[in-house]
Amino acid sequence: MTEAAPHPERMFSESSPALARVRWNRRITADPDADVRHLTFDLDGLGYRYVEGQALGLLVPGPEGKPRLRYYSIASPRHGDEGDDRSVSVCIKRVIEPEGSPAIGCSHFLCDLEPGAVVGLVGPFGPFFPLPEDRSTPMILAAAGTGIAPFRGLLASMFSGQDWHAPVRVFHGVRSRGEALYRNELEAYLSRPSFRLGHAFSREQHAADGHPARVHHLMAGQARELVDLLENQSGRLYVCGVKGLDETVEAALSEGAADWPALRERMREEGRLRIATS
Numbered sequence: 001m002t003e004a005a006p007h008p009e010r011m012f013s014e015s016s017p018a019l020a021r022v023r024w025n026r027r028i029t030a031d032p033d034a035d036v037r038h039l040t041f042d043l044d045g046l047g048y049r050y051v052e053g054q055a056l057g058l059l060v061p062g063p064e065g066k067p068r069l070r071y072y073s074i075a076s077p078r079h080g081d082e083g084d085d086r087s088v089s090v091c092i093k094r095v096i097e098p099e100g101s102p103a104i105g106c107s108h109f110l111c112d113l114e115p116g117a118v119v120g121l122v123g124p125f126g127p128f129f130p131l132p133e134d135r136s137t138p139m140i141l142a143a144a145g146t147g148i149a150p151f152r153g154l155l156a157s158m159f160s161g162q163d164w165h166a167p168v169r170v171f172h173g174v175r176s177r178g179e180a181l182y183r184n185e186l187e188a189y190l191s192r193p194s195f196r197l198g199h200a201f202s203r204e205q206h207a208a209d210g211h212p213a214r215v216h217h218l219m220a221g222q223a224r225e226l227v228d229l230l231e232n233q234s235g236r237l238y239v240c241g242v243k244g245l246d247e248t249v250e251a252a253l254s255e256g257a258a259d260w261p262a263l264r265e266r267m268r269e270e271g272r273l274r275i276a277t278s
């Protein structure tokens, strides 16, 4: 199986980070309970290169002046959101501490960054979700919450200019419509014949069994078709988001497979199964 051209990796370390300026900090959630930012850093003159599907590290001030390193998926395609080869974007959710606790976390520092602020960038690492070189590879992308970030970059590259010559199925689970990250961008791909998109809104919808709607409920209804893409058409399954998402997604797919463990093992060996959940 071939991947896209060799990728840059670990160009910048914690002790020698790239010092990047914030270009944009945009809130991308309407839901008042969820503050998620699309943060873009200027790479002009820094020599920091990356490909979609990689991750990067951000250095955030920690206690006693010692920086802490936080990892995020890269959310932009390799040429950057504006295609100028001079930026990289990430998607960061503000973590709300329990009532009464001081708001001192890393996510607050990052979500509050103003354009022009300078932050240390480490990496890039991976790719954890490589872009297949073969445009006839079926892609099944299952994400929960901010786990959609790496797939945003991947899809932007997959659909830049040309179509993808195989089915692309995206499943995104979030709590509410106001938290449907990048929804407009994802829906814009619906004009491509190969692309289908499903959203599950766990606080606003229920599955047939009465439980909050989640991506695996959407996938269970099409398990046979999805498994066919994986089993007979060399498709890839990429899963990213909350802990446990991989298990529920696999349980749903196994309903459509004669022998899921065997298919899973084959995909894993061939690099067609990629999971990043935490």
Ligand code: NAD
Residues within 6 Å of the ligand: 071, 072, 073, 074, 090, 091, 092, 093, 144, 145, 146, 147, 149, 150, 173, 174, 175, 176, 200, 201, 202, 203, 212, 214, 215, 216, 240, 241, 242, 243, 244, 245, 246, 248, 249, 276, 277, 278
């Ligand atoms: P969240 O807690 O808001 O959950 C999103 C949705 O997932 C909800 O609708 C929830 O009901 C559903 N869900 C929870 N458990 C599930 C399960 N077992 N199966 C199916 N659906 C399930 O999501 P969040 O707060 O955005 O967190 C996303 C996770 O993704 C975090 O753990 C984060 O570390 C990780 N992540 C983030 C990035 C990034 O770049 N920001 C990249 C990769 C992964």
